[in-house]
Amino acid sequence: MTLTLVAIFASSFLIALSGALMPGPLLTVTVSESPRRGAVTGPLMILGHGILELGLVIALLLGLAPILKQDAVFISISLAGGGILIWMAVSMFRSLPNLYLDLDASPGKPRNLILSGIILSLANPYWTIWWASIGLGYIMSSAKLGAAGIISFFAGHILADFIWYSFISYSVSRGRRFLSNTLYRGLIGGCASFLLIFACCFLYSGLLKLQ
Numbered sequence: 001m002t003l004t005l006v007a008i009f010a011s012s013f014l015i016a017l018s019g020a021l022m023p024g025p026l027l028t029v030t031v032s033e034s035p036r037r038g039a040v041t042g043p044l045m046i047l048g049h050g051i052l053e054l055g056l057v058i059a060l061l062l063g064l065a066p067i068l069k070q071d072a073v074f075i076s077i078s079l080a081g082g083g084i085l086i087w088m089a090v091s092m093f094r095s096l097p098n099l100y101l102d103l104d105a106s107p108g109k110p111r112n113l114i115l116s117g118i119i120l121s122l123a124n125p126y127w128t129i130w131w132a133s134i135g136l137g138y139i140m141s142s143a144k145l146g147a148a149g150i151i152s153f154f155a156g157h158i159l160a161d162f163i164w165y166s167f168i169s170y171s172v173s174r175g176r177r178f179l180s181n182t183l184y185r186g187l188i189g190g191c192a193s194f195l196l197i198f199a200c201c202f203l204y205s206g207l208l209k210l211q
Contacts, residue, residue, distance in 0.1 A: 048117025
């Protein structure tokens with residue numbers, strides 16, 4: 001069981017990192033606020049992001065538990081999640097030639113960083129799609145191991161966000177470029193490869209239930 005929990009934690013971390021690495025509204029504001037607010041910008045933004053996601057996980061477990069036990073729901077989520085993962089991976093591969101990390105954003109107006117983390121997450125359509133398909137499927141699988149499985153999933157998920165955004169805010173606040181565009185593209189490519197592998201696992205588990 002311990003190895004299974006470690007596997008859940010590791011895979012959750014890598015999948016979350018794949019999403020965190022891609023530019024979006026949360027990353028944009030983190031970059032723009034870090035020159036003035038310092039290295040705490042990233043952690044505070046992710047604190048808000050994490051509060052929202054924890055509430056969502058609890059809501060999914062409480063309100064959807066009876067529905068999640070049905071084979072038809074598991075099959076639908078597995079197939080949909082696998083399809084979305086493939087789409088994400090392909091999109092990431094296609095973006096590689098022109099992908100770069102902009103660390104030159106200028107600071108904006110002062111804001112509540114924790115609240116911004118919540119609002120910007122809600123305003124991101126990708127976040128909603130991710131949790132309605134991939135995240136929900138992962139919760140279903142992790143819940144088979146009870147609370148330990150859910151905790152392993154969420155810990156891996158939020159840790160990936162925390163590490164990446166802390167690194168970005170620290171780098172920008174110090175005015176130093178620890179991450180080159182070449183390395184950034186390499187990370188994106190590696191994560192895209194992992195997403196393809198994970199997508200196959202999702203699709204396979206769904207197709208098995210159809211038999």
